[in-house]
Amino acid sequence: GNSVTQMEGPVTLSEEAFLTINCTYTATGYPSLFWYVQYPGEGLQLLLKATKADDKGSNKGFEATYRKETTSFHLEKGSVQVSDSAVYFCALSESDSYGKLTFGQGTILTVHP
Amino acid sequence: DAGVIQSPRHEVTEMGQEVTLRCKPISGHDYLFWYRQTMMRGLELLIYFNNNVPIDDSGMPEDRFSAKMPNASFSTLKIQPSEPRDSAVYFCASSLKGSKQYFGPGTRLTVT
Numbered sequence: 001g002n003s004v005t006q007m008e009g010p011v012t013l014s015e016e017a018f019l020t021i022n023c024t025y026t027a028t029g030y031p032s033l034f035w036y037v038q039y040p041g042e043g044l045q046l047l048l049k050a051t052k053a054d055d056k057g058s059n060k061g062f063e064a065t066y067r068k069e070t071t072s073f074h075l076e077k078g079s080v081q082v083s084d085s086a087v088y089f090c091a092l093s094e095s096d097s098y099g100k101l102t103f104g105q106g107t108i109l110t111v112h113p
Numbered sequence: 114d115a116g117v118i119q120s121p122r123h124e125v126t127e128m129g130q131e132v133t134l135r136c137k138p139i140s141g142h143d144y145l146f147w148y149r150q151t152m153m154r155g156l157e158l159l160i161y162f163n164n165n166v167p168i169d170d171s172g173m174p175e176d177r178f179s180a181k182m183p184n185a186s187f188s189t190l191k192i193q194p195s196e197p198r199d200s201a202v203y204f205c206a207s208s209l210k211g212s213k214q215y216f217g218p219g220t221r222l223t224v225t
Contacts, residue, residue, distance in 0.1 A: 043117070043204055043216030044156075089156065099144055099211035100169065103156040 002027045006090050006104035013080055013111050021075040021107050023064075023090035031092040033057075033066055033073040034101070038087040047075075047088070080111045115139075117217035119205050125223045131193040134220045137186055138207030146214060147180055147190050148204040156204075162188065163211075195224045 007022040025031065032051045036044040048057030053068035062077045073090060090104040118137040126132055138145050146161040160170040165182045173180070177196070182188040192199055202221050206214040 041218070043206075043218050044214075045216070046213050049213075099146075099208050099214055100158060100161060101146075101214065102158075105155040 002031070002092060002094065002102045004090050004092055004102055004104035006088075006107050009106075010108035010110060013109070015082055015111055015113050016079045017111075019075070019077040019080045019084075019109070021088055021090075021109070023073045023075065023104060025071050025073065025090075025092050027071075027092055027094065029094050031094050033064070034091040034093070035062070035064055035073070035075050036089040036091060036103075038089065038106070040086070044089060080109075082111045082113055085109055085111045117205055117207055117215055119203075119217040119220050121220060122218065123221045123223075125225065126195055127225055128196055129194045130224075131191065132195045132199075132222060132224075134190040134203050134205075134222070136188045136190070136205030136217060138188070138205070139209075139215055140186065142207035142209050142215075143185075144208040144211055144214075145182060145188050146206040146208075147188070148206065148216075150202045150204060150219070151200075159190070192222075195222075197224045200224050 003026045005024050034049045035047040037047045038044045048059040050057040050066035056065045064073050064075045087106045087108050089106045091101045093101050120135045143164050147159040150156045159172045160180045162182045180190045200223050202219045204219045206216045208214045
């Protein structure tokens, strides 16, 4: 079956530090890959996505590249802000699953001033 | 656009009681998903509907859980009888033609 593995958290950084959250996946086909963000007390929001190998998704300074050879989709940001403090979820969807998502465990990010 | 609406936002109930969670998807969306989030198990898909028809309920934990979608603008997730291990945040999400999912704010359920 499909699965998503994220790096263990929580992650604590100072403002303007570089962020990497690792994500690897296992899937039988050619999935689409996503990063979702959950701010305190809210539901999940789509942050970025990539639908095929070598695609780069980007939004709000965050980037992730779909690496088929390493089955990875690591999230990066060059300079984090306090407002980026949230829980980040990596997820995949099989191309024929009509959006059925398999999520990783989530990584808590805390950014200090 | 009101987004996905869930009610109640918080529910506290005693073990053995029936609990009903409600969801109103975004108007025009044809897919609706129910998720459960716990510290131990993370975010799990329970069931999803397409055009009001349940498509995949393989994530529903047991017979105590049931979900319905009587029309395109309303869905319920019912737990009867509830147990302490059902305590979690339950999210509803909707999408159009299986594309980007929009999540509601969630219902935090506590079963004592």
